Amino acid sequence: MEDITSILVDLFIIFACAKLAGEIFLRLKQPAIVGEVLAGVVIGPYALGLIGDPSADFVTLFNGDEETATEALNVVYDVIAGLGVIILLFVVGLETRLSELMAVRNRAVAVGVLGIIFPWLLGFGFVYATGQSDVESAFVATAMVATSVGITARVLGDLGVMKSEEARIILGAAIVDDILGLLLLAVVVSWGEGDVDVVELGVTAALAITFVVFAASVGTHVSRRYSIHLERLHMENGAFFVAMLLMLGLSALAGVIGLAAIIGAFLAGLILAEADERFELERQSRPIYEFLTPFFFVIIGTQVDVAEFKDPSVLAVALAVTGLAIVGKLAGGMLGSRGMPIRNAAIVGTGMVPRGEVGLVVAGIGAGIGAVSQDMFAVVVFMSIATTLVAPPALSVLFRGVVAPADSRETDLAEP
Amino acid sequence: MEDITSILVDLFIIFACAKLAGEIFLRLKQPAIVGEVLAGVVIGPYALGLIGDPSADFVTLFNGDEETATEALNVVYDVIAGLGVIILLFVVGLETRLSELMAVRNRAVAVGVLGIIFPWLLGFGFVYATGQSDVESAFVATAMVATSVGITARVLGDLGVMKSEEARIILGAAIVDDILGLLLLAVVVSWGEGDVDVVELGVTAALAITFVVFAASVGTHVSRRYSIHLERLHMENGAFFVAMLLMLGLSALAGVIGLAAIIGAFLAGLILAEADERFELERQSRPIYEFLTPFFFVIIGTQVDVAEFKDPSVLAVALAVTGLAIVGKLAGGMLGSRGMPIRNAAIVGTGMVPRGEVGLVVAGIGAGIGAVSQDMFAVVVFMSIATTLVAPPALSVLFRGVVAPADSRETDLAEP
Numbered sequence: 001m002e003d004i005t006s007i008l009v010d011l012f013i014i015f016a017c018a019k020l021a022g023e024i025f026l027r028l029k030q031p032a033i034v035g036e037v038l039a040g041v042v043i044g045p046y047a048l049g050l051i052g053d054p055s056a057d058f059v060t061l062f063n064g065d066e067e068t069a070t071e072a073l074n075v076v077y078d079v080i081a082g083l084g085v086i087i088l089l090f091v092v093g094l095e096t097r098l099s100e101l102m103a104v105r106n107r108a109v110a111v112g113v114l115g116i117i118f119p120w121l122l123g124f125g126f127v128y129a130t131g132q133s134d135v136e137s138a139f140v141a142t143a144m145v146a147t148s149v150g151i152t153a154r155v156l157g158d159l160g161v162m163k164s165e166e167a168r169i170i171l172g173a174a175i176v177d178d179i180l181g182l183l184l185l186a187v188v189v190s191w192g193e194g195d196v197d198v199v200e201l202g203v204t205a206a207l208a209i210t211f212v213v214f215a216a217s218v219g220t221h222v223s224r225r226y227s228i229h230l231e232r233l234h235m236e237n238g239a240f241f242v243a244m245l246l247m248l249g250l251s252a253l254a255g256v257i258g259l260a261a262i263i264g265a266f267l268a269g270l271i272l273a274e275a276d277e278r279f280e281l282e283r284q285s286r287p288i289y290e291f292l293t294p295f296f297f298v299i300i301g302t303q304v305d306v307a308e309f310k311d312p313s314v315l316a317v318a319l320a321v322t323g324l325a326i327v328g329k330l331a332g333g334m335l336g337s338r339g340m341p342i343r344n345a346a347i348v349g350t351g352m353v354p355r356g357e358v359g360l361v362v363a364g365i366g367a368g369i370g371a372v373s374q375d376m377f378a379v380v381v382f383m384s385i386a387t388t389l390v391a392p393p394a395l396s397v398l399f400r401g402v403v404a405p406a407d408s409r410e411t412d413l414a415e416p
Numbered sequence: 417m418e419d420i421t422s423i424l425v426d427l428f429i430i431f432a433c434a435k436l437a438g439e440i441f442l443r444l445k446q447p448a449i450v451g452e453v454l455a456g457v458v459i460g461p462y463a464l465g466l467i468g469d470p471s472a473d474f475v476t477l478f479n480g481d482e483e484t485a486t487e488a489l490n491v492v493y494d495v496i497a498g499l500g501v502i503i504l505l506f507v508v509g510l511e512t513r514l515s516e517l518m519a520v521r522n523r524a525v526a527v528g529v530l531g532i533i534f535p536w537l538l539g540f541g542f543v544y545a546t547g548q549s550d551v552e553s554a555f556v557a558t559a560m561v562a563t564s565v566g567i568t569a570r571v572l573g574d575l576g577v578m579k580s581e582e583a584r585i586i587l588g589a590a591i592v593d594d595i596l597g598l599l600l601l602a603v604v605v606s607w608g609e610g611d612v613d614v615v616e617l618g619v620t621a622a623l624a625i626t627f628v629v630f631a632a633s634v635g636t637h638v639s640r641r642y643s644i645h646l647e648r649l650h651m652e653n654g655a656f657f658v659a660m661l662l663m664l665g666l667s668a669l670a671g672v673i674g675l676a677a678i679i680g681a682f683l684a685g686l687i688l689a690e691a692d693e694r695f696e697l698e699r700q701s702r703p704i705y706e707f708l709t710p711f712f713f714v715i716i717g718t719q720v721d722v723a724e725f726k727d728p729s730v731l732a733v734a735l736a737v738t739g740l741a742i743v744g745k746l747a748g749g750m751l752g753s754r755g756m757p758i759r760n761a762a763i764v765g766t767g768m769v770p771r772g773e774v775g776l777v778v779a780g781i782g783a784g785i786g787a788v789s790q791d792m793f794a795v796v797v798f799m800s801i802a803t804t805l806v807a808p809p810a811l812s813v814l815f816r817g818v819v820a821p822a823d824s825r826e827t828d829l830a831e832p
Binding site: 005075237249290 | 477484487492704
């Protein structure tokens with residue numbers, strides 16, 4: 001048992017700043033999440049440094065090696081942030097029925113596929129044209145394809161429109177997007193390391209698709225049919241424990257397969273949505289969501305090093321990549337959901353825009369194998385955060401103009 | 417953002433084993449917490465090794481240095497476990513009124529003071545008699561004084577007797593115990609480092625006492641009088657966020673002062689108990705408690721290295737120290753609560769017996785400055801876990817024989 005006081009102080013600062021910034025943004029009629037991410041930028045190690053620098057005691061734990069201590073501290077943050085976004089997607093899953101998802105499956109697949117192709121081609125073309133190598137261009141392009149559905153899910157929840165058709169399409173598309181993104185990443189990493197193994201790729205694809213299909217179909221069936229037996233457990237509130245266990249288990253399994261952990265968390269929620277009413281799982285999960293989720297958004301913000309953009313050429317590339325990332329997803333989303341009114345299609349496209357942590361993971365892997373330079377890493381960070389900050393206000397504005405049934409939608413920002 | 421998959425797998429294993437072992441123990445009519453701690457012993461790095469050994473990917477994050485990666489992994493576990501016991505004591509605080517605590521203050525102080533003196537003298541005398549140095553004897557004795565009220569609080573909650581007079585005395589005594597333990601530790605550390613600074617000790621004592629008194633008196637007053645203004649916040653469910661913020665803040669502050677973080681968490685709960693009804697804080701905190709608390713108990717168990725006790729002389733010392741630790745606290749608790757019926761006084765004494773993580777922290781500090789040998793560290797670990805395992809069944813048995821008002825007590829183990 002180590003003394004974790006310095007980390008408790010950090011968690012207190014993160015939570016306090018998240019809520020303070022969120023409250024300020026709500027009073028300015030802006031989405032709270034934007035305030036939370038910007039709070040992270042401000043208090044992070046590259047700006048005020050209120051968090052992210054290990055305390056002297058903490059460095060002592062690692063034999064005085066400050067770099068290692070910083071890495072360990074980041075792992076702690078990432079685990080807390082990871083649990084935050086996992087519980088977020090779990091709650092979103094609890095609010096989603098498989099049948100509702102299946103009703104929009106064609107549009108969801110189209111949005112997912114086109115939303116991968118457009119940004120990738122635009123990104124690759126542009127970065128390659130600026131004179132980077134083909135491998136580096138491919139990494140940046142791949143970092144541009146992966147939507148971070150956590151951001152959009154939070155905004156949709158805050159707007160009270162989680163039950164809308166657009167929300168369903170976005171959630172379904174995010175799953176497709178993540179599977180394709182996983183395969184693209186596998187290809188690009190093999191390319192960067194110099195050997196593309198087609199058999200391995202096939203296995204990865206088969207595993208990922210099997211996992212999603214099996215969890216969604218068999219999982220929901222078992223849950224509908226057998227969840228009543230959870231009442232037989234001796235432990236108090238056994239159903240809730242099983243729910244948390246499934247959430248952790250499918251998140252971990254998704255991660256082992258190579259998918260984002262949040263896909264597993266969403267599937268766990270989707271499975272348990274069939275048993276939610278009996279056991280009040282959503283009511284019980286929500287406080288955990290409210291406690292842990294703010295950490296995710298603040299910690300996303302702490303990754304930004306504003307000093308990187310003093311170099312105007314880096315800033316120009318970052319702005320261009322961000323523009324293409326937005327245009328690519330908007331085009332993919334709107335084309336994929338054609339047939340809907342233009343405003344609704346724009347909502348779908350905008351919902352796919354935020355890249356958040358997923359782009360950072362891809363760029364981090366690229367930097368890890370030496371395929372992505374520091375400058376291009378900074379560009380990806382900029383693009384991830386900028387797309388994350390742009391989408392929430394745009395979604396609020398777009399939803400304000402949509403006529404919706406009173407029972408499923410509210411446009412008041414503060415009260416879902 | 418790092419890939420945290422291997423840690424998610426660990427968390428899944430911990431949670432699954434905690435609940436499985438807890439369920440088995442409940443079916444055997446034993447306290448679930450004992451199963452959870454034993455599950456930790458079994459799956460920990462010294463036995464099956466299901467958790468506690470970093471994955472290959474995780475080691476890569478730390479430049480291939482396995483020892484550093486293990487240390488980082490332990491920090492992650494400790495933070496999750498720490499949050500678990502913090503929310504536990506916060507909920508206990510929410511169930512406690514300051515007035516009820518003040519009603520038992522004389523007994524609580526007597527139990528706290530005597531429960532420090534007896535185990536310390538017994539421990540110091542015995543270890544010194546076995547031929548250890550005076551400083552090492554003092555460290556072991558100090559590790560024997562600190563009650564881990566988290567263990568007892570969990571058992572009292574599971575038994576549904578948190579509102580009993582005995583529970584109040586134990587909670588009050590645990591605060592006194594922690595303040596005195598902090599001062600003892602400060603003395604022993606200075607002794608081990610060769611310079612005792614009386615002024616610094618006085619400052620530590622003043623700070624700790626001021627913190628507790630100020631939080632308990634001014635905090636509860638402010639909460640009673642002004643908490644209604646929390647309704648003015650724009651954020652949804654603002655009162656709950658302020659509650660979580662106060663919990664993290666006072667825990668961190670207690671840690672900075674040198675007290676256990678859980679004392680701060682308990683005080684935060686005590687303060688907000690005055691506003692609990694209006695904002696349903698306990699109802700909202702309970703799912704977080706149920707999600708995070710099992711990690712604490714399992715992770716306590718993972719610290720035990722059973723192989724250390726193959727040496728019969730180490731085992732003999734460990735058994736003797738454990739016996740003295742139990743006798744010392746029982747005597748202190750029963751003498752401090754004399755005037756109560758013998759069975760009720762025995763409950764108070766037994767409730768002070770578990771040492772849990774606090775003894776481990778003290779011994780860890782001693783080992784860190786070279787004052788505690790590896791053998792004596794193993795002895796302290798044994799004593800901490802053994803006292804933790806002995807107390808819960810004893811408490812269940814003792815409470816079964818107590819005639820209690822129907823509205824405040826239930827003796828069914830499974831249903832509080």
